[in-house]
Amino acid sequence: MIVFDLKCGGGHVFEAWFGSSSDYDDQRGRGLVSCPMCGNSAIEKAVMAPNVAAKGNRQADVTPAAVKAAMATLAKVQQQALANSEWVGTAFASRARAMHSGEEDHAPIHGQASIEEAKALVEEGVPVAPLPFPVVPPEACN
Structure with a gap:
């Protein structure tokens, strides 16, 4: 690899x-x-720095447990952010665009957008970002 x-x-x-x-x-x-x-x-x-291995008698700083802990922290932060955000499903692109243009009050939202919709939002200057982890729509939760 x-x-x-x-x-x-x-x-x-x-x-x-x-x-x-x-x-x-x-x-x-x-x-x-x-x-x-x-x-x-x-x-x-892109330009990248060389990956120089640590001395043979030193243990690597990043362990699977450290990676797992970092991922758990990131998932928790995403969950906390989404707790104060409204799920808008497939209406995400139109709602984000309406907020950006002033047709709708600004509010934290999350939902689904196709690659084409996301590209269009970025090109229009609408501030959007992908979430690091998938989100289960509220109607799909038990």
């Missing part, structure tokens, strides 16, 4: 894993690599 820092045409930098350098070249050439933040498929390798 090999990890690359990649940069989209929109300026977002993200990390991606590939089986090999040639796998990256092949997938990029076929248009299979896109930005997870905006969906842009104009992808290039």
Whole structure:
């Protein structure tokens, strides 16, 4: 496995894993690599610092338990943020656009948007961001 820092045409930098350098070249050439933040498929390798291994007698600072704890903290923060936010389902793009244009009062909302809708919102300057974890709609909860 090999990890690359990649940069989209929109300026977002993200990390991606590939089986090999040639796998990256092949997938990029076929248009299979896109930005997870905006969906842009104009992808290039970003400048990245070399990964220098720690001395053999030192234990790595990042353990699976540390990663699991960080993910749990991130999930808890998302849950707390969504507690004060209204689920608007597939009306997310239209509601966010209406708030941005002043047709509707600003309020914290979350919901679903297609890649195309999300790209359009970003291009229009509507401040939106993807959530790190999937959200279960209220009607689907037990």
